[in-house]
Amino acid sequence: MSAIKEYIQGEVDSNNIVLFMKGTPDFPQCGFSGQVVQIMNYLGVEYKGVNVLADDDIRQGIKDFSDWPTVPQLYVKGEFVGGCDIVREMFQASELQNLMIEKGVPMNGKAEA
Numbered sequence: 001m002s003a004i005k006e007y008i009q010g011e012v013d014s015n016n017i018v019l020f021m022k023g024t025p026d027f028p029q030c031g032f033s034g035q036v037v038q039i040m041n042y043l044g045v046e047y048k049g050v051n052v053l054a055d056d057d058i059r060q061g062i063k064d065f066s067d068w069p070t071v072p073q074l075y076v077k078g079e080f081v082g083g084c085d086i087v088r089e090m091f092q093a094s095e096l097q098n099l100m101i102e103k104g105v106p107m108n109g110k111a112e113a
Contacts, residue, residue: 044108
């Protein structure tokens with residue numbers, strides 16, 4: 001399992017935003033993953049989607065890595081943000097947008113100050 005943990009850590013460390021999800025950003029395969037994809041696309045942020053359905057070890061590994069039982073899981077600049085409900089609530093309260101600004105993540109294709 002350590003190879004999976006190293007892979008996950010590498011993805012989290014090397015991407016500003018990583019979404020561990022069921023399916024891909026172009027073809028989400030569950031409603032919860034689809035909702036987070038819609039939010040990310042609305043914000044206009046660049047992110048990497050990792051399809052947990054492609055590998056059972058990654059599917060279980062991400063749950064162990066974050067100590068969070070469900071997928072999708074969103075990471076911003078190495079920090080675990082949460083799953084669909086948390087991401088949606090943060091977005092609706094503008095907390096997610098503020099987090100992106102605080103972390104220096106460009107939104108809508110341009111850097112936010």
